[in-house]
Amino acid sequence: xxxxxxxxxxxxxxADKLDQPYWEGTRQGxxxxxxxxxxxxxxxxxxxxxxxxxxxxxxxxxxxxxxTIYSWTRCWHPVHPALKGFGPYVAVVVELPxxxxxxxxxxxxxxPQQKVEIxxxxxxxxxxxxxxxxxYTLVHWQRV
Amino acid sequence: MTERTLRGKVAxxxxxxxxxxxxxQSPDPEFVLxxxxxxxxxxxxxxxxxxxxxxxxxxxxxxxxxxxxxxLGCKDLxxxxxxWGGGGGGGAAAVGNAAAAIVSGQADxxxxxxxxxxxxxxxxxLAAAGGxxxxxxxxxxxxxxxxxxxxxxxxxxxxMHDHGIKREALRAIAMASYHHAQANPRAVMHxxxxxxEDYDNARWIAEPSRLFDCCQENDGAAALVLVSAERAKDxxxxxxxxLGVAQGSNHRHAARAYNATxxxxxxxxxxxxxxxxxxxxxxxxxxxxxxxxxxxGGVLMSLVEHGYFKAEEANDxxxxxxxxxxxGKLPMNTSGGNLAECYMHGLELQIEAVRQLRGTSxxxxxxxxxxxxxxGPMVTPVSTMIFxxxxxx
Ligand SMILES: [Zn+2]
Numbered sequence: 001x002x003x004x005x006x007x008x009x010x011x012x013x014x015a016d017k018l019d020q021p022y023w024e025g026t027r028q029g030x031x032x033x034x035x036x037x038x039x040x041x042x043x044x045x046x047x048x049x050x051x052x053x054x055x056x057x058x059x060x061x062x063x064x065x066x067x068t069i070y071s072w073t074r075c076w077h078p079v080h081p082a083l084k085g086f087g088p089y090v091a092v093v094v095e096l097p098x099x100x101x102x103x104x105x106x107x108x109x110x111x112p113q114q115k116v117e118i119x120x121x122x123x124x125x126x127x128x129x130x131x132x133x134x135x136y137t138l139v140h141w142q143r144v
Numbered sequence: 145m146t147e148r149t150l151r152g153k154v155a156x157x158x159x160x161x162x163x164x165x166x167x168x169q170s171p172d173p174e175f176v177l178x179x180x181x182x183x184x185x186x187x188x189x190x191x192x193x194x195x196x197x198x199x200x201x202x203x204x205x206x207x208x209x210x211x212x213x214x215x216l217g218c219k220d221l222x223x224x225x226x227x228w229g230g231g232g233g234g235g236a237a238a239v240g241n242a243a244a245a246i247v248s249g250q251a252d253x254x255x256x257x258x259x260x261x262x263x264x265x266x267x268x269x270l271a272a273a274g275g276x277x278x279x280x281x282x283x284x285x286x287x288x289x290x291x292x293x294x295x296x297x298x299x300x301x302x303x304m305h306d307h308g309i310k311r312e313a314l315r316a317i318a319m320a321s322y323h324h325a326q327a328n329p330r331a332v333m334h335x336x337x338x339x340x341e342d343y344d345n346a347r348w349i350a351e352p353s354r355l356f357d358c359c360q361e362n363d364g365a366a367a368l369v370l371v372s373a374e375r376a377k378d379x380x381x382x383x384x385x386x387l388g389v390a391q392g393s394n395h396r397h398a399a400r401a402y403n404a405t406x407x408x409x410x411x412x413x414x415x416x417x418x419x420x421x422x423x424x425x426x427x428x429x430x431x432x433x434x435x436x437x438x439x440x441g442g443v444l445m446s447l448v449e450h451g452y453f454k455a456e457e458a459n460d461x462x463x464x465x466x467x468x469x470x471x472g473k474l475p476m477n478t479s480g481g482n483l484a485e486c487y488m489h490g491l492e493l494q495i496e497a498v499r500q501l502r503g504t505s506x507x508x509x510x511x512x513x514x515x516x517x518x519x520g521p522m523v524t525p526v527s528t529m530i531f532x533x534x535x536x537x
Contacts, residue, residue: 008286011285014278075349076351105289138287
């Protein structure tokens with residue numbers, strides 16, 4: 001059982017492999033993000049160099065999947081054929097205070113009509129799609 | 145060193161539009177719409193279209209200036225320019241780019257244009273089916289986030305949360321556009337007024353936006369003709385002079401998955417101060433404003449970040465009576481704007497600003513001398529400009 005219906009676009013690694021460690025990590029239930037090997041700056045989304053010191057020595061490190069809701073939306077209008085007759089559903093932007101306040105986007109697991117509050121604590125929930133042509137795992141969030 | 149500025153050096157001397165249609169309703173192909181708008185703008189100015197030598201557009205407009213110049217039989221093609229960025233963020237920047245080309249001697253008679261026929265091409269508000277996604281889209285599409293109403297919801301929601309903005313403030317923005325459209329026979333929503341009840345009862349699209357917080361999608365085309373200030377009076381219309389223009393973005397705006405340093409913003413924070421500096425004016429000097437509504441929440445943030453009022457004052461300022469011509473404190477979107485006139489990616493807003501300075505708007509602000517235009521907010525880059533009548537030079 002997935003949060004959203006089947007038929008939405010499947011994520012794949014970029015042709016230049018910039019984000020490959022992230023997608024490989026999710027398959028193992030790990031949240032991998034970038035941290036600069038030279039100055040320690042956290043960075044998300046991925047980029048080839050550090051936006052702070054311009055070092056190309058970007059390391060991929062595992063971070064704990066917890067954070068707070070930074071912003072959110074509840075989507076009612078179906079904009080994709082797979083979402084016809086479905087909804088509403090909630091998407092959240094989550095801030096990770098222990099990883100330089102980087103942010104991540106996912107769906108908020110649970111009642112789609114639940115009251116959503118900025119600042120609420122959430123933890124990551126991995127949602128594998130093993131049957132996809134190229135299997136992948138999404139990262140959702142759940143209220144603590 | 146002489147001051148580097150566009151202030152007072154270039155004027156709009158012609159404006160043109162096609163009929164505005166609901167999306168996918170244009171009987172003409174998109175290229176024909178572009179040509180018709182350009183011909184109308186040239187006729188308005190009293191310029192032979194064959195004398196146009198430069199073209200500028202934005203948002204990846206599909207109508208190539210070389211083809212336009214060939215189709216029109218232009219004697220010379222000197223300057224052709226495309227402003228980076230999607231959405232309507234580049235509406236003012238495209239005018240600024242054309243003006244910069246004129247001032248620097250690269251262009252003489254420049255046309256800024258935008259044409260849209262969404263029936264011929266894919267609509268903005270609908271996603272394509274199936275397939276795979278990579279890069280930025282891989283981090284958002286699988287979670288059901290595709291279109292602008294969803295993508296920008298996070299910015300508006302955060303700003304409204306931080307500053308305690310009430311829905312009534314957004315409602316005033318939507319109702320002002322619909323109110324002005326009732327006086328404008330060109331407006332797609334002419335004859336379709338919006339009541340407070342209609343607004344409140346409309347379905348959600350993506351919170352915090354209900355149906356009437358969101359722009360239309362339309363077919364049509366719009367164009368403006370620009371010349372140097374020295375030549376502006378040779379043509380038949382009252383010139384609208386460019387007093388200031390600025391484009392840009394906020395820190396790390398395009399960092400994927402909502403990692404811009406400041407998320408709850410229209411992106412005008414660092415841009416608007418440059419506008420006021422070049423125009424040598426401030427928000428209190430503006431007689432009438434056109435502010436691009438992709439979503440009413442975007443207008444809210446644009447107004448705050450241009451300094452029209454503080455975020456804490458938004459609930460008090462954003463009352464319908466304050467936004468209406470002729471007597472409101474800040475008459476806004478006086479043709480009906482993107483919500484109710486036409487979503488011509490905001491170029492219709494530039495045209496309305498010119499009309500206000502000519503005194504020919506259907507919701508005229510008496511004696512308007514300074515007209516602001518804020519192009520599409522929340523995207524990157526954004527842009528903004530000020531037009532002035534001759535007295536402001
Ligand atoms: Zn670094």
